[in-house]
Amino acid sequence: xxxxxxxxxxxxxxxxxxxxxxxxxxxxxxxxxxxxxxxxxxxxxxxxxxxxxxxxxxxxxxxxxxxxxxxxxxxxxxxxxxxxxxxxxxxxxxxxxxxxxxxxxxxxxxxxxxxxxxxxxxxxxxxxxxxxxxxxxxxxxxxxxxxxxxxxxxxxxxxxxxxx
Amino acid sequence: xxxxxxxxxxxxxxxxxxxxxxxxxxxxxxxxxxxxxxxxxxxxxxxxxxxxxxxxxxxxxxxxxxxxxxxxxxxxxxxxxxxxxxxxxxxxxxxxxxxxxxxxxxxxxxxxxxxxxxxxxxxxxxxxxxxxxxxxxxxxxxxxxxxxxxxxxxxxxxxxxxxxxxxxxxxxxxxxxxxxxxxxxxxxxxxxxxxxxxxxxxxxxxxxxxxxxxxxxxxxxxxxxxxxxxxxxxxxxxxxxxxxxxxxxxxxxxxxxxxxxxxxxxxxxxxxxxxxxxxxxxxxxxxxxxxxxxxxxxxxxxxxxxxxxxxxxxxxxxxxxxxxxxxxxxxxxxxxxxxxxxxxxxxxxxxxxxxxxxxxxxxxxxxxxxxxxxxxxx
Numbered sequence: 001x002x003x004x005x006x007x008x009x010x011x012x013x014x015x016x017x018x019x020x021x022x023x024x025x026x027x028x029x030x031x032x033x034x035x036x037x038x039x040x041x042x043x044x045x046x047x048x049x050x051x052x053x054x055x056x057x058x059x060x061x062x063x064x065x066x067x068x069x070x071x072x073x074x075x076x077x078x079x080x081x082x083x084x085x086x087x088x089x090x091x092x093x094x095x096x097x098x099x100x101x102x103x104x105x106x107x108x109x110x111x112x113x114x115x116x117x118x119x120x121x122x123x124x125x126x127x128x129x130x131x132x133x134x135x136x137x138x139x140x141x142x143x144x145x146x147x148x149x150x151x152x153x154x155x156x157x158x159x160x161x162x163x164x
Numbered sequence: 165x166x167x168x169x170x171x172x173x174x175x176x177x178x179x180x181x182x183x184x185x186x187x188x189x190x191x192x193x194x195x196x197x198x199x200x201x202x203x204x205x206x207x208x209x210x211x212x213x214x215x216x217x218x219x220x221x222x223x224x225x226x227x228x229x230x231x232x233x234x235x236x237x238x239x240x241x242x243x244x245x246x247x248x249x250x251x252x253x254x255x256x257x258x259x260x261x262x263x264x265x266x267x268x269x270x271x272x273x274x275x276x277x278x279x280x281x282x283x284x285x286x287x288x289x290x291x292x293x294x295x296x297x298x299x300x301x302x303x304x305x306x307x308x309x310x311x312x313x314x315x316x317x318x319x320x321x322x323x324x325x326x327x328x329x330x331x332x333x334x335x336x337x338x339x340x341x342x343x344x345x346x347x348x349x350x351x352x353x354x355x356x357x358x359x360x361x362x363x364x365x366x367x368x369x370x371x372x373x374x375x376x377x378x379x380x381x382x383x384x385x386x387x388x389x390x391x392x393x394x395x396x397x398x399x400x401x402x403x404x405x406x407x408x409x410x411x412x413x414x415x416x417x418x419x420x421x422x423x424x425x426x427x428x429x430x431x432x433x434x435x436x437x438x439x440x441x442x443x444x445x446x447x448x449x450x451x452x453x454x455x456x457x458x459x460x461x462x463x464x465x466x467x468x469x470x471x472x473x474x475x476x477x478x479x480x481x482x483x484x485x486x487x488x489x490x491x492x493x494x495x496x497x498x499x500x501x502x503x504x505x506x507x508x509x510x511x512x513x514x515x516x517x518x519x520x521x522x523x524x525x526x527x528x529x530x531x532x533x534x535x536x537x538x539x540x541x542x
Contacts, residue, residue, distance in 0.1 A: 039329030
């Protein structure tokens with residue numbers, strides 16, 4: 001029965017002891033311990049959060065890089081294509097130009113030839129005229145000497161002249 | 165008391181350093197001593213009274229008694245502090261009562277561990293009222309526990325202060341941190357609905373206060389502090405005060421006007437609910453007291469079996485001692501677990517009750533049903 005009867009002394013002393021312990025530990029132990037635990041946890045949490053953020057940023061950067069790379073590749077392809085086209089165009093243009101030039105030169109040459117030909121013909125004609133006049137002069141001189149022979153000679157001359 | 169000497173056996177039995185043989189020799193020594201000292205015993209001479217010995221060991225006392233060999237009493241006297249309105253304050257050492265505790269000092273006498281005022285002729289003086297504030301062995305041991313707790317916690321706290329929050333814990337700090345985070349994350353946080361920070365100092369103090377006293381109480385030869393109903397009553401009363409200071413109108417509303425039940429049932433429920441407010445901490449008090457005392461009694465019973473058998477015949481006493489010691493060691497292991505579990509249960513239930521006290525009504529005032537079931541379940 002005595003076991004169940006609380007003693008006054010122990011009630012008094014344990015109450016004092018508990019309150020003293022509570023007050024001392026609350027101020028000097030639990031407060032610093034709990035704050036530093038909380039600080040540490042907050043620190044860890046923020047570290048994890050920032051790590052995640054950095055990771056996300058890295059991923060984003062990588063994506064951006066890849067996008068940039070892809071874009072650069074596309075641009076390169078486009079540039080190459082353009083260059084090729086330009087080159088082709090240049091070649092075609094050059095060819096066409098060359099052809100036109102050739103045609104023009106040909107035409108010029110033909111014209112020149114034609115001109116030369118005409119000039120030569122004119123010259124020939126002039127020479128023929130001069131020759132005719134020369135012949136006529138000679139004939140005229142011979143005619144003065146012999147009439148029969150004169151006629152023969154004219155005939156002979158006329159046969160000898162061939163216009164071609 | 166001659167049979168207090170078995171406490172020495174307890175010390176031997178539970179110390180893992182000491183094997184069976186030295187143990188048995190103590191037992192024999194005690195048995196022999198029992199035979200010679202039997203006629204000194206006040207109760208039934210020559211007989212070993214296990215029940216009385218056990219109860220004596222779990223009770224509080226005015227001295228630290230370790231063992232008695234022959235006429236040599238290994239005990240530490242403790243200070244006696246008495247106050248009586250008639251005689252004033254008197255302080256003296258418990259050794260003034262003598263070893264048997266029957267000598268009269270300053271008009272007081274020790275009778276069955278209780279100090280009673282006496283007249284000149286030695287008979288009890290009914291006219292004098294005495295208040296006993298003595299530092300009994302429970303009180304002294306509790307003070308030792310308190311000092312130990314303060315030293316440990318303040319040194320750990322100092323480590324936190326010097327190391328700062330960004331350094332990994334080291335040494336004993338690890339052990340304490342595990343316990344603190346356990347109380348915070350598994351006791352306070354789930355039960356206190358976001359207000360746990362306010363109650364953490366109280367819960368931590370209760371937990372460590374009970375735990376350290378439980379652990380010290382396990383040391384053979386030590387007092388049974390947490391198995392003392394006065395000690396658990398103080399803790400329960402403090403818990404009750406904390407619970408009452410945390411209550412809100414919703415809590416009282418549920419007690420004085422339980423919602424969702426017919427009027428007549430309300431009349432029955434109101435006293436039940438009101439009693440519940442006091443029964444909860446009373447259950448805390450009895451649970452801790454009963455668990456710790458029961459553990460001690462079981463261990464002492466197993467050890468006492470040796471002496472009961474030894475009374476029949478020395479051979480039986482010798483033969484039974486290994487069995488007894490084995491069982492005692494087994495129970496002792498369980499007690500180590502119980503020391504932690506009981507501290508946890510007391511703290512956890514306190515947290516649960518505090519949580520219930522300010523469990524807010526918002527959100528379920530319109531649907532009363534489910535909350536009532538909760539109340540009845542507890």
